[in-house]
Amino acid sequence: MHELTEPPHVAVPVAAPPPVPTPTSAGRLIPVMSLVVTGVMVAVVFAMGSPLSSNPMFFAFPLMMVVSALTSLAHGGTRRAEAELNISRHRYLGYLHDVGQQLADSAAAQQQWLLELHPPPDTLWQLAGTQRRWERHRNHEAFCRIRSGLGQVPAGARPVTPADTEIRDVDPVTSATLQRLLDGYSVLRDAPVTTDLRATPLLRLQGDEQTVRAWARALLCQLATFHSPGDVGIAAVLAEDRQECWDWLKWLPQHGDPRRVDDIGPVRLTFRNVDTALAGNPGGRHTVVLVDGVDATAPDLRGRTDVTVICLGGAGRAGEAVLTAGDEVPDTLSAVEAATCARRLAAYRDTTVGRTPGDWLGLIGVSDPAALPSRWGGSAGSALRVPLGSRDTGEPLHLDIKEAALGGAGPHGLCIGATGSGKSELLRTVALGMIARHSPEELNLILVDFKGGAAFLDTKSQ
Known part of the structure; x- marks a missing residue:
């Protein structure tokens, strides 16, 4: 079995932006003290009767001091606050860069894991002859979970800020950068979107006719590639004019009843309505019924975890899950590609069907x-x-x-x-x-294998 390791789902805490610095009261005292000293000097000069008091140039000095002090009082604190803000911005943006790199690495690992677990449909035919064929047994974590297309999925490593963070009350530059990080790494884009068929008894694919058929071909080929005929059965309910479109289903091992065999293999599961399709499929398997061109009226399937009816086109009804082309990028396969995948799978049989120890x-x-x-x-x-x-x-x-x-x-x-x-x-x-x-006196066996000897390995002849 092909073992895959899912990246951990964790919340990555992100510190809140630093507050905007405010001018300090100590910084405002310096120009005030300069004004007081200047006033005292002028008073002393006049009190002493100094000749400087009659010199017009004498008044230029205190006037310059007053102007300088007032200017410092008005702008000095602001400049210091701006310098502090620039420093805090630089530090916080550097911190966000490091957090973003961590989130990007986690997103890349999750994307790779999703693509490996749910590969593109045009690669399915290559897996038919590998250990990944029918790897999803009933206890597998992804049993009956199939990829439907590409879209947005929640990120495994999700950035979160403290609950009491008030982003709107801090520096707009750092808060906007933080918001972009939260928005950009909370989801994965262009990632495989999956549907759990065990939780979806009724599924409708909507879009133009050619698209939904190609979409259904991709879903069924993925289902058949990863699930054995003993665990999943695929039946079809088709209108007369649609049967040729789905003729390739005959190659899928899952589209046969392993209990009933005719001259060309297991009897195929093609029916006139959903009721007979559900009644004719072997029990114990998850049954997927494709419906194309006929009324999908079926018994109440609410709560069923062993049946999924996939309807192509038409208006959605109450209780149905609906996938619409355009909401996500649907997976598609051409009829030739689907037939190629199905014919590759046709060479294999599930040897566990109908077998019990003893x-x-x-x-x-x-x-x-x-x-x-x-x-x-x-x-x-x-x-x-x-x-x-x-x-x-x-x-x-x-x-x-x-x-x-x-x-x-x-x-x-x-x-x-x-x-x-x-x-x-x-x-x-x-x-x-x-x-x-037979005893050795009655029968001798000569075992010859021209293909490496594996067929009769550990078998002893008499």
Whole structure:
């Protein structure tokens, strides 16, 4: 299984902007003291009868002192406050830069994680042959959560300010910068937006006809790529004129009933209405029903977590979740791209469907492997005849390799299947069945594997 590590969801505290500096009272006392000293000097000169008191130039000096003091009184405190404001701005903006870098790194890691967990739809066909195929079992954190497009999602590392912060009462430069940081890093833009199908029993895709079809193709291919046929089933309710558009569904393993098999594989799940689609799908799976071109009237699905009906187009109804092209950038796949993905998946079968531990031993007729030697021998009719599994009726399915004249279907046979379809497992089942039913005196097996020997690894011949 492909293991992914989700970045932590944390709140990143951001300090409030510093207050605007105000002129100090000490700074205002200096020009006042200068005025007092100047006045005292003039009074002393006049009191002493100094000749300077009759000199007009003498009055120029105190006048200049008065003007200078008044100027300092009016502007000196402001300049000092401006200098302090510039220093505090520089420090706080540098602090915001460091916080922004931390948030940017976290956003990049979250974006990468989201894209890896929910890749673009045009890359799904590449995952069919990897360990990521059907990785989302029922206990997986992302089971039945599928990507619907690109849009805004909440950031994992979210910047927050103290609850008592009053941004409007502080320096407008630093408060505006803080607000831009809060707005810019609270969400991720152009990130995968997902929908939890377990919490969405009714989903409607709205937009033009071609867009919603391409959108639905992307959703279904993503669902089929990451979920096994044993966990998710895909059924279709289609109008006559829409069936050709969805012919590619026949390649999806999820679009078949693993309990019912005909000459070309599992019976396909295409129905005339939603009721029969829900009734005809195997229980125990999450059922997704695609509805195109017909009335989507269905039984009350409120509270259901095992069913999702996806309707294409039309007006929304009460209780439906609606996704609209334009509110987000929808994922789309062309019919050719969807068919390519589906055909890649068609080569694989979920070997866990319908299997429980002990099935094979039950078919052999024992409950303890140690009792197998007691099954050696038997009637002539049971010779070279071994069970392979169960029919859709529940009856055992046997392989009899005796010659046709003795009532068998042998002695020669041919097993054909694509890579990963289960040929090696079938051959191992036949070999073990023969070993369980026949003693070494009755049967010898020669096991030859021209593909590396993995098919019969650890199997001992008699």
